[in-house]
Amino acid sequence: MKHSKLFVAVGLVVAIIVQWGCMDLAVENPNNPDRQRAIVSAKDVESLISGSFLEWWTGTQKDANRPALTLSTMADAHTSSWGNWGMQDLSSEPRTPFNNSPSYVYEGVASQTWYNMYRAISSVNDGLQAINGGLKIVEGTTDNTARARAFGKFVQGLAHLWLACFFDKAFIYDETMNVLTTNFELKPYTEVFQAGVKMLEDCIAICNTNTFTIPNTWINGITLTNTQLKEVAYSHLARYRAGVARTPTERAAVDWNKVISEARAGVKADWGPIGDGNNWWDGTKFRGQHPTWTRADYKTIGQTDKSGRYRAWLETPVASRNAFVIETDDRRITGAGGGTTNGTDFKYNSPSPFRDDRGTYHHSLYYHARYEYHVLQGATGAMTSVKVAEMDLLVAEGLWRTGGSLQEICDLINKTRVTRGQLAPVTPAMGRDEIFKWLQYEKMIETFATGGGIPWFDRRGWLAHDLVYSSPGGPKPGETQLPPGTLIHFPVPGKELEVLQMAIYTFGGVGGQGAAPKRDSGILASLRSVRPE
């Protein structure tokens, strides 16, 4: 009896264990698919490619640990002394070297854009490899394979061109390379740039031989025909071909005839995605138009000042500069009612929100507000990234540099200068140098808070002149408009270098490598002139 009870009990135990035991411990992740589930169909492959533009946009236009606003402050288009995203560290004077340590609190300003670019490239390459393997993307009776291929090459090219413009070197990675078997080597920016150009040219070639329409979900809110995609590709080719130059010498050596032809083949209307307040937003237009976060730098908006205050500001030592009211005829900067009224593109807002102890030279009484709806309506609305004016002014600069017609150059400048700014037209009689100054001014104003990096690309390649600097000895030959010590390119992020087990290096700081050249004061220059180096 005693043992029979035991046997019953043990039997019960075994039965229950058999019932419950040997559970299936394989559980699928129902939230985020793996590669096998994410990319099971041709539609998924297409989605992999179509989603890559958002990665590029995030890395180049947003400000959350990305560089768009920081670059604008480094170029003295925006000004801000808040520490966020390295704005204070990289735009205060005297400029200091970029801290490329992975432990730097704002290291994301370099690393995040790096990883965004390679995430975009990696997704595109996965998609293009599937297509190269014979996959056809067919919807109904329509073969959309060429559309996907064109868009993939478009993003692949944009990402490489951004890497070339931003970093001193980077990896070239296209769909012909296997990430697991390729021995990747960091290539100088010139080679990365050429690779990016080739990718965009491939995109254009596909657009030339196929007819398609990019749906409005790929680049949020806008559709693109093959012709329009080609125009956007040409626009970026023109922008980055001019912008990849690190110094005035390099910019002068750019193939400006190509820039002219690419810009002329560029967009016919202002272009950019539509903000949705969620994934799609634009840092240069969000915090870049928020008077608490950023202001417009006098070096950009003060050039037409008639009151003499801008001139006095320039003549004042940097540390002693402070905010002032502009008096200008440019109705984009102020209203007709005077310096404390709002212009069409900039608004008066006093006082400046920045702390005195971080440099009163950061202070400005104006902020950019041309696309202020993006701030006021929760990061929605058009996020203009490429403007027709940018293309016009690239053509104008190309003409200026290739000995083109001064009248044609003036006409291109006056398109916005006169109509929007209500300023007196520039004329050939003003002379080449004067015209070029106002060309630069026009581009700084018209492209303000549009494509990420534009003012920094331009000012590292533009020579300093009296509207921008007024050191006692005047600008020196070969000096850029970037304050001395400003980074002219970023190092490969320290975080990536650590993963690659490579030595960390950096750029910037007055007299440092990879920085705008040091501008001597007149006295020091004269001392130098009598001292052997």
Add this chain to the structure above:
Amino acid sequence: MEKLPFSVDRVTATDLQHVPATTPANAIRGKVAGVKIVQGSGQPGTAPAVQMRGATSINTLGRSGGPLYIVDGVILGASVLDLDALNIESIEVVKGAAAASLYGSRAAAGVVQITTNRGAYLPDGETRVTLRNEYGRNQLANKIPLSKAHNFKYNPARLDSPWVNYQGRAVGRSARVPDTLYRISGAGTAVGSAFTSFKDKPYPGKIFDQIDEFFDPGFFYTNSITVAHKSRNTNFLVAFNNRRDAGVIENNDGAKQQTFRANVDHKFMDALSISLSASHNTLIRDDNNAGFFELTFMPPDVDLRSPNSDGQPYIIWPDPGQSLEANPLYAQAFREVTTTRKRTLGNLTVNYAPMKNVDFEGILSYDRLDRVTSDFYPKGYKTVNASTVNVGTLFKENEGIEALNGSLTASFNYDYGDLSTRTKLRYAFEQSESRFENGSGNNFAVVGVPTLSVTTESKQVGSGSTKIRAEGYYFITGLDYQGKYIGDFLIRRDGSSLFGPNQRWHTYYRASAAYRIAQEPWWPVPDINEFKLRYSIGTAGSRPAFTAQYETYSVSAGVISKGRLGNKDLRPEFSTEQEVGLEVGLMNRFLLEVTYANTVTKDQILDVPLPGVFGYSSQWKNAGTLESNTIEASLKAFIIQTRDMSLSSTLLFDRTRQEITEFDLPPYRTGPSQQSGAVFYVRKGEVLGAFYGRKWMKGHSELPSWLKNTADLWQVNDDGYLVPVGAGNSWTDGIRKKLWGTTVTMTGADGRTYSFPWGMPAPFQDESRNEFVKLGSSIPDFNLAFNTTFRYKGLTAFVLFDAQIGGQIYNLTRQWAYRDLMSGENDQIGKSDETKKPLAYYSTLYSTNLTNSHFVEDGTYLKLRELSVRYTFDRSDLAPIFGGWLNRVTLGIIGRNLITWTKYKGYDPEVGNSSGGNEATVYRFDGYYYPNYRNFTGTIEIEF
């Protein structure tokens, strides 16, 4: 317990009754050595972080780093405890792998087993009803210093319009200008007036204490009723608890909690019994934590209670022109953030003992958590700058977790002469599922209807779910020879769906032995009634987060992009703990227990970054080892034990050291938030909880080798910082010699020229000219607790002190206040000209929120944690008045968190954060959280 060969602590109702804890985890504070409890946020209804001995995980992102909780046999599916501490009968604390191997891959961080009250302890046939009410007030115990001084030009005689400009003309508040002592000569030497302006002027007119304006002592009460009964074969206990804690913030509702519990035991026959434990808990918590940040920027001369232009109270932007921040009172008044959490726990235990030496136990337990969170901005909500919330927004999320656990255990207890054996075989399984759905929308079409259906813009939805399956088998045998030689051996095999497919099953073990020498007949010291040596080695694990093993692509708005690379070989973290203990009992009055534990947790689950070209951001890998050792001791003394009087005390001590000994990835900064909160640095050879950043030099010995030759140009100022003063100057000469704002230039031993702003703290550089250096660590030198209970007839007094000695806190709350120089430390009123510091001095220390040594503070404290004085009238006292139907009446007063002795400059040194990769016990970080507060109540307990 005396026959256990490893350390398990037990806290009983007797220990808990004096000062019922506000949360169950707080109930073991100061009662168990080696357990660190940090109530990182004082927000009512939140639980503290609990760490037993050293941390066992370097990165707990997406999972809990705390212990496993078991309530009446229910293994909780969520780490949060929803239980009223008043219902606790006892708590068993199993601190590390050496003892907790029984729970396998979930037990590396220890186990807390809670048993709730039952009717089983009543005499047969008795029914007992207990009513308990407690009522009292909360109070902020300590304020942080906010600025009461300014640095502007003003005319103190003109109270109506005191501010003036540089020309002396009266101007409005936003146009006032800084008053400077002198102009700095020489170009480029100063930034604005910050070097020559001092916050040394009192505000004209009325000023406010903004801390007092924001904080408001709230009330606290609990009501409970318990009915228990026992008959021969059946007993039950039914309890209802109601708790309300209004916290200390004006317009914040605090927390409301209601718990219903029913425990029933029934014996069908001698061999078969069944137990049912069930509880339902509802917690409604005001989660609005707005205002703590903004509060540190409010100047004292603005009235936060003045209305907006439309008459709505609490002016939204109290200080236009001087401060960017919004009125902290406004968000508390008009934004509604609420969490409603409902928790149902059920346990069914069937015990069948067919033979005297054999019994079988089947347990089935169920745990369900439903959480609804809501964040509501009404239409017309004001902000300093235009925002989408102005038109009203609503976010709502429903989350559910359901866990089913079961086990079947066969126990065999046989004696072979003097050798007793206990052997168990167990099979256990676990199934857990969680899900969430959320939605949000903007712009309400109708005012006053906070539902998503009336929002008209930006509607968004989201959802997700997880599923965990696990099972395990174990075999355990305990041997006891004559009560002197004790052995225990366990082996457990665990499988879990959380491990990578190639690593589904893992084995854990424990081997323990104890020798109770005082039980030997030859033991020569009879007064030492216990002398036990014990040793245990055991292993246990920590499981990865649900998503860790999977390759992930994110799909958002139809867009597919790469997430993390999966890892099919992902294993649980594997802790091996060795524990050596000594227990000494003296004259049955004193019990000393000393334990040394060494824990090595390898296979740390870490987020390893990948090269950019992979496209995936990172991969969770087993890539490190964390080692710790702990010495813990407890001394219990039963000093007086008579019928009328007793006096007992407990002294606890523990000290833990821990180090990351292997780390196969680049070092990284981490912490509770990426914006200035990543103050911790994780790397090989470092303690977990080390702060890294900029260190200000404090002595000549910290000058780098290339500046040693300039030592006579530096002096240590009254803040203890080494500052450059130049030849012939003293650090007190700043104003007298107009040195603030000038530069001290020196030639280093390397021949280079160096310049430093006069009088300003200077960053330390190591010999590689690296400024990113270690600043300190959150790990205390040691912890102490002391509690004592005195009883004289019906009077009982209890007091509990606890202390942390050493260990540091990063005080970001204080650092942010330096941004606008609104900390009280920036004020110079009352200082001599020799010791005054200009604005720029404090801006230097602020360092644009860079992590730096000025804000690393000593976390040492001593707290009068609990105090109670109670008087109990027993049946004999009450019979003359109430006729014998009252069993007991107890009246008492209770204090919690009464007094804190500390040099810490925040609200409370018990501060931390359990997000961003580790628990508040490690992340001792003050980031403008709800402070802990004092609580003082009266209580009445009636039993009949």
